[in-house]
Amino acid sequence: MDFNAGLMPLDVALTQMLDRISPLHDTETLPLMQAFGRITAKDVVSPLDVPGFDNSAMDGYAVRLIDLADGQPLPLAGKAFAGQPFDGEWPTGTCVRIMTGAPVPPGCDAVVMQEETEQTDNGVRFSARVNAGQNIRRRGEDITAGSAVFPRGTRLTVAELPVLASLGIPQVEVVRKVRVAVFSTGDELKLPGEQLAAGQIYDTNRLAVHLMLEQLGCEVINLGIIPDSQEKLRAAFIAADSQADVVISSGGVSVGEADYTKTILDELGEIAFWKLAIKPGKPFAFGKLNHSWFCGLPGNPVSAALTFYQLVQPLLAKLSGNPDSGLSPRLRVQTTTRLKKSPGRLDFQRGVLTRNAEGDLSVATTGHQGSHVFSSFSQGNCFIVLERCRGNVDAGEWVEVEPFNALFGGL
């Protein structure tokens, strides 16, 4: 019997999910200092030219080309500093001492850096050839007034926010944070610091999900551990649905006798899909509650973190108006170790991607790939993504890898 028949392929699940979701409409306006990581809600239009005026790129001398024609030294007519333009008369046959960032005087054809000049009793001698426009940074050459500097949907980081500061923009309109409620389910779960009775374990998944949500800039509503009781689980879902845009649970989505999540979802909302052709993470469920989206992560910790990473991360990106899913581009490299795999599902094994002295990349397994071995994320730095139809992979074969992003300590 083929247990994998009827499982939904990952790309189909992702398309179905993302097609149903539209970005949040609500926005807020924040000072630049508080806007790191947020997504612009509108095109940001520049009110200014940058640079705002023609200015010098070097410490040196502002000249007119015609004055250099006979090779004679030029006496100084005055000085220009950043913030203190030269505003005197500029007589023919003279030059102006100028500093980096100072506005070039009207009529200036070029700036000669001081290393290419010589002081003489009769003024400054220009030994090297001087080209029109050299060392002048032109008004508007970086950004012109009225142009869209960053389109709607830009994630604001240290690459963008200082540009807004340079335009004199003090605040920016961004999409509001996505509100996400999270809880773990299971009678066996305890908090770190508590005593474990026989058969109990510590709750790993809620911390993993909470931390990933924070990294992704979401507002987290952490509802704790919900015991395996239909009543308590129903109450948790209702409370979560009333507060959040997305509700994430972990555990209880498989086929065990205490796996109530699916039953309650059927009752309170609609399940769009459940059971994917991926390993780990097969019992991932997605659907809609009364007003929020629902993601049911499998209980096994690697499966929970992996399905969050591969499915919930792109969902949150879309909701927050970010066109970038957050997933790293995949590469093809050779594996240096044998990889165990059964045909049927798309495997996301954890691997170590390295570069040898010749600059060639290769990957090796982190070892045990059980969906309870959370330390494999720490040992690895990438997913080894093995196609559904593939069986065991021998050392030397080519495989696809997906480097971890910052959620798992990658770049």
Ligand SMILES: Nc1nc2c(c(=O)[nH]1)N[C@H]1C(S)=C(S)[C@@H](COP(=O)(O)OP(=O)(O)OC[C@H]3O[C@@H](n4cnc5c(N)ncnc54)[C@H](O)[C@@H]3O)O[C@H]1N2
């Ligand atoms: N007969 C079948 N059994 C299972 C199947 C299946 O298809 N048929 N799928 C297996 C797979 S794959 C996974 S993954 C799990 C998912 O099960 P659930 O989502 O129902 O999760 P639980 O049964 O509640 O727990 C599974 C496992 O994970 C531990 N767990 C749960 N929550 C946490 C947490 N917050 N932190 C740490 N560990 C957690 C739990 O103790 C169990 O060991 O089902 C398989 N079974």
Ligand code: MOO
């Ligand atoms: O598909 Mo499960 O998530 O292997 O542990």
